[in-house]
Amino acid sequence: MRRRDVIFVIFGTILAAVFIRLGFWQLSRLSERKTLNRELAARATTAPVSLSRLPRDTGAMHYRRVGINGVYDYTHEILITNRTRNGSPGVQIVTPLRMAGNDTAVLVTRGWVYAPDGMTIDRKRWQEPGTVTGEAFVENFTHGAGQPRLVQRDRSFRWLDQATIAQEFPYPIEPFRLILISGGAQRGPNVPPRVDVPALDEGPHQNYAIQWFSFAAISIFGMILFVRRK
Secondary structure (H helix, E strand, O other): OOHHHHHHHHHHHHHHHHHHHHHHHHHHHHHHHHHHHHHHHHHHHOOOEEHHHOOOOHHHHOOOEEEEEEEEOHHHOEEEOOOOEOOEOEEEEEEEEEOOOOOOEEEEEEEEEEOOOOOOOOHHHHOOOOEEEEEEEEEOOOOOOOOOEOOOOOOEEOOOOHHHHHOOOOOOEEEEEEEEEEEOOOOOOOOOOOOOOOOOOOOOHHHHHHHHHHHHHHHHHHHHHHHHHO
8 A cells, every 4th residue: 555545544543533432422421411310300309498498509409399488579570582382482471589588589480371473472461469389490590692682672581691680670689590380370361371391301412422423434434445445
């Protein structure tokens, strides 16, 4: 074999090794994701604790069930727009909950409401009794590229970014939010359908691993054909 052919084979071998390493790295990420999912699922099924007993780390409190007791502040309620449910457009209603003896409010996603344009509802139509005692689970704020607030719509957001949301209230808010599971009226014309606990998926790691291993196989097979031809 000529020198350039040897260099080609060496390069192909290195490339295949890199692809294989990336494939095993994705399998490792998949294993970590499965472990995290099992932990989150266990948190969601444990007995609820009070907000004061939550760990202060937002990662450690994620998905934990909590008991809530307080009064809704409908004046400062906000909406998360363009949230689908069973293929239908709508919004999620997020209401601050004020608790006795605490000047910090916590945001509670009370439910989802159908909206043909994914943005517009009659907020007063969905006001439940002001005092609520129930259960919820902890969800973290999200981050994304762009502007989370819809400038031309009052108190409407694409997603809940903590720094942006905090400016909307005359009092401090907790560094996490809650998804209401049960509490208050469960049925009635003014009770929005509750938001389901999101499914825990395993992410794209398995597909990525298959992709990298496929690239490695193509590299190896290509080198074998090349050497046989030579």
